[in-house]
Amino acid sequence: MMEQEDPEVKGGEGSKMDINVKSRDEQKIVLVIEGADVPFINALRRICMVEVPTMAVEEVEIYKNDSRIFDEVLAHRLGLVPIKTDLESIIPHDECDCTDHCPRCSVSLLLKEKGPKVVYSGDLTSQDPKITPVHDTIPLLKLRDDEEVELEAIAQLGLGLEHAKWQPTTTAAYKTYPIITVDTDKCEVCAKCAEECPRGVLEFDEKKNKILIVDPEECNMCRTCEKDCEVEAITVKGQEDKFIFKIETDGSLSPEEVIKVACDILSDKSDKIITFSEEKVK
Numbered sequence: 001m002m003e004q005e006d007p008e009v010k011g012g013e014g015s016k017m018d019i020n021v022k023s024r025d026e027q028k029i030v031l032v033i034e035g036a037d038v039p040f041i042n043a044l045r046r047i048c049m050v051e052v053p054t055m056a057v058e059e060v061e062i063y064k065n066d067s068r069i070f071d072e073v074l075a076h077r078l079g080l081v082p083i084k085t086d087l088e089s090i091i092p093h094d095e096c097d098c099t100d101h102c103p104r105c106s107v108s109l110l111l112k113e114k115g116p117k118v119v120y121s122g123d124l125t126s127q128d129p130k131i132t133p134v135h136d137t138i139p140l141l142k143l144r145d146d147e148e149v150e151l152e153a154i155a156q157l158g159l160g161l162e163h164a165k166w167q168p169t170t171t172a173a174y175k176t177y178p179i180i181t182v183d184t185d186k187c188e189v190c191a192k193c194a195e196e197c198p199r200g201v202l203e204f205d206e207k208k209n210k211i212l213i214v215d216p217e218e219c220n221m222c223r224t225c226e227k228d229c230e231v232e233a234i235t236v237k238g239q240e241d242k243f244i245f246k247i248e249t250d251g252s253l254s255p256e257e258v259i260k261v262a263c264d265i266l267s268d269k270s271d272k273i274i275t276f277s278e279e280k281v282k
């Protein structure tokens with residue numbers, strides 16, 4: 001049997017994972033993950049970036065375009081407009097049994113405007129009120145007097161693996177958790193490190209006449225402080241099993257959704273390997 005129940009197996013010295021939310025808003029989440037390793041965190045990061053499906057314009061039918069922007073450039077611009085994605089209500093086009101496109105796999109966004117005006121992403125009218133451009137203020141084209149544009153854009157689910165327009169994340173990054181130590185025996189309190197730190201991690205406390213580490217999580221390990229300290233009193237290291245993991249999305253999905261779907265994908269992949277090995281072992 002391939003069942004794996006011993007939590008101590010991975011990594012040896014206790015691999016219980018501990019996750020804390022450092023900050024979160026509608027489009028961004030920063031997590032502190034302890035008890036993980038680089039391959040796991042990086043796999044999760046890669047899946048968030050390129051394997052979590054999101055909506056983007058894939059086909060554009062241009063009926064009229066009097067503007068000075070070429071049809072293909074306009075189609076490309078439409079492709080890059082982030083679109084709110086409801087993963088429950090839509091299926092990937094290649095999994096649908098329709099021949100062209102249908103409401104199960106595609107959402108149509110209509111545009112019909114007459115100049116003079118600047119046409120924005122907010123002028124697109126979606127057939128599905130849940131699937132609309134994330135922002136209304138992305139300029140698409142400029143129409144002069146009496147110029148007209150009329151088109152239908154078809155948005156479908158896709159993966160960042162195929163095209164960057166389907167990447168739900170604008171940032172998917174991690175860094176090892178910084179550990180900064182100041183050796184007070186060596187430190188001459190010249191305060192150069194606090195002055196030079198570009199991230200405001202260190203502070204010189206005049207009253208106590210010492211260097212304070214005010215915000216270690218902001219440290220990007222540039223080691224400017226280490227280089228500036230002539231007496232080598234300060235050291236910056238990364239904690240090997242602890243990470244600061246940041247996901248920022250284009251608004252098509254929430255960062256929590258991206259992480260959840262990415263974990264499901266990773267779990268499915270692992271299940272496939274387990275099933276495969278079980279079948280082969282028998």
Ligand SMILES: [Zn+2]
Nearest residue numbers: 096098102105
């Ligand atoms: Zn379909």
